[in-house]
Amino acid sequence: MDTQLIIGIVIAVVLVLALVGGGGYALSRRRQISLKEQPKSTDQVTDGSQRQVDRSGGYQAGSGFSFSQGGAGSATIERPEPVKKPEPAVPEPAVPEPVVDAPSSEPEAQTPVAEEPVAEEPVVEAPVETPVVDEPTVPAEPEAEPEPEAEPEPEPEPAAPQLDEIAPPEGRLSRLRGRLSRSQGAIGASVLGLLGAGDLDEDSWEEIEDTLVMADLGTGATTTVIERLREELATGKVRTAEDARAALRSVLVEQLHPELDRSVKALPHADRPAVVLVAGVNGVGKTTTTGKLARVLVADGRRVLLGAADTFRAAAADQLQTWGERVGATTVRGKEGADPASVAFDAVSTGITEGVDVVLVDTAGRLHTKSGLMDELGKVKRVIEKKTEVDEVLLVLDATVGQNGLMQAKVFAEVVSLTGVVLTKLDGTAKGGIVFRIQDELGVPVKLVGLGEGADDLAPFEPGAFVDALL
Ligand SMILES: Nc1nc2c(ncn2[C@@H]2O[C@H](COP(=O)(O)OP(=O)(O)OP(=O)(O)O)[C@@H](O)[C@H]2O)c(=O)[nH]1
Numbered sequence: 001m002d003t004q005l006i007i008g009i010v011i012a013v014v015l016v017l018a019l020v021g022g023g024g025y026a027l028s029r030r031r032q033i034s035l036k037e038q039p040k041s042t043d044q045v046t047d048g049s050q051r052q053v054d055r056s057g058g059y060q061a062g063s064g065f066s067f068s069q070g071g072a073g074s075a076t077i078e079r080p081e082p083v084k085k086p087e088p089a090v091p092e093p094a095v096p097e098p099v100v101d102a103p104s105s106e107p108e109a110q111t112p113v114a115e116e117p118v119a120e121e122p123v124v125e126a127p128v129e130t131p132v133v134d135e136p137t138v139p140a141e142p143e144a145e146p147e148p149e150a151e152p153e154p155e156p157e158p159a160a161p162q163l164d165e166i167a168p169p170e171g172r173l174s175r176l177r178g179r180l181s182r183s184q185g186a187i188g189a190s191v192l193g194l195l196g197a198g199d200l201d202e203d204s205w206e207e208i209e210d211t212l213v214m215a216d217l218g219t220g221a222t223t224t225v226i227e228r229l230r231e232e233l234a235t236g237k238v239r240t241a242e243d244a245r246a247a248l249r250s251v252l253v254e255q256l257h258p259e260l261d262r263s264v265k266a267l268p269h270a271d272r273p274a275v276v277l278v279a280g281v282n283g284v285g286k287t288t289t290t291g292k293l294a295r296v297l298v299a300d301g302r303r304v305l306l307g308a309a310d311t312f313r314a315a316a317a318d319q320l321q322t323w324g325e326r327v328g329a330t331t332v333r334g335k336e337g338a339d340p341a342s343v344a345f346d347a348v349s350t351g352i353t354e355g356v357d358v359v360l361v362d363t364a365g366r367l368h369t370k371s372g373l374m375d376e377l378g379k380v381k382r383v384i385e386k387k388t389e390v391d392e393v394l395l396v397l398d399a400t401v402g403q404n405g406l407m408q409a410k411v412f413a414e415v416v417s418l419t420g421v422v423l424t425k426l427d428g429t430a431k432g433g434i435v436f437r438i439q440d441e442l443g444v445p446v447k448l449v450g451l452g453e454g455a456d457d458l459a460p461f462e463p464g465a466f467v468d469a470l471l
Contacts, residue, residue: 345387405434
């Protein structure tokens with residue numbers, strides 16, 4: 001037993017430990033991918049450089065959902081002049097904050113608090129644990145043949161629920177058109193029936209007008225649609241039912257401003273992630289939408305971090321975290337009752353440190369009529385902006401509430417400048433026409449629509465496909 005033999009044993013031990021460590025790392029990476037394994041993963045690089053991990057499962061969402069970079073890098077098409085908004089009602093300093101330990105999600109009392117976020121330890125909930133690999137220690141003087149390292153126990157399968165393979169994002173709106181059938185009855189059958197009948201008398205025009213108003217198009221859009229239809233019919237080119245359909249389609253699509261930039265500003269900047277803030281009143285589908293969006297982004301190969309800034313209800317953060325675990329996104333959450341602005345700040349800071357591509361911040365549901373809660377939302381945004389720019393502020397609206405959704409949108413737009421609207425529950429309403437009104441009255445494009453509770457029931461809003469579904 002000489003020195004050479006001892007050195008040989010030591011080298012063997014070091015090699016075994018290194019192999020075990022490498023295997024554990026590879027395993028932890030694999031467990032982070034909850035979507036279908038792809039044949040060619042871009043993280044399989046040998047040069048040690050950090051590259052984008054492609055979790056797309058073999059396809060890109062690009063042609064289905066449109067993502068872009070916020071700020072200077074975004075290619076935005078000129079939007080119509082937004083409705084003039086009054087100055088924000090809340091002055092910057094001394095923003096009142098609701099009592100955070102209120103059990104209900106609609107606390108009544110508001111206590112003024114300082115502007116700065118409370119520095120709190122964020123609770124970072126990663127979807128999987130990365131095994132800690134200890135530095136191998138070389139025994140000083142091995143007495144005898146060292147015991148070979150025990151083979152590591154095979155890792156148990158991750159407990160996180162596995163989702164089915166994600167449905168391809170391309171053409172989702174067209175595939176989900178059946179879900180809009182209630183709206184379909186409202187506009188399509190009735191208006192087309194009248195238009196197709198040939199010469200229209202004033203009663204018929206009035207009936208068309210009523211139908212459009214009933215479908216929640218709003219008076220502005222309805223008047224324009226009627227005027228444009230009259231023009232089309234006056235040309236004498238509309239002779240058949242098919243012509244009538246084509247004319248109505250083109251007028252409705254025109255009213256939906258297909259030129260608006262509907263890309264979601266979720267692509268990272270050179271040195272920092274994109275930040276998307278999700279807001280809305282209670283129960284409209286904010287968390288579900290955040291989860292569905294994370295799913296599409298992960299499928300597009302993006303590293304996503306979720307910020308659970310709904311601290312009123314622990315269940316809300318749990319719900320978001322579950323989405324995170326399902327799609328392979330880390331969740332940053334605070335303690336129940338923590339300052340939501342602080343949690344949002346921590347989430348964005350963690351996202352920057354970890355070099356993720358996008359941070360999606362889910363906020364608590366708040367009634368637009370509660371000024372304290374609206375102030376709190378303003379504070380969440382301002383506090384994030386101390387760290388980085390907020391690229392996208394998505395307002396989630398429940399399409400089934402019709403008119404009231406518009407009221408909500410106007411108040412939210414005053415507090416946080418909205419950049420896009422997500423219209424959920426379009427599968428459960430005959431009022432699909434609300435899309436026209438929201439855009440007309442807010443000047444903010446509807447970017448996404450929710451057409452069901454399923455994980456893949458989120459679709460990019462496409463005016464042409466939407467109108468086709470209505471007719
Ligand atoms: N039918 C239908 N249901 C939806 C849609 N989007 C969300 N939901 C359902 O709406 C309910 C509320 O969704 P959440 O995501 O919890 O709503 P939230 O806005 O986060 O709720 P709070 O945090 O309590 O304010 C859930 O049952 C969802 O499954 C949709 O597009 N269609």
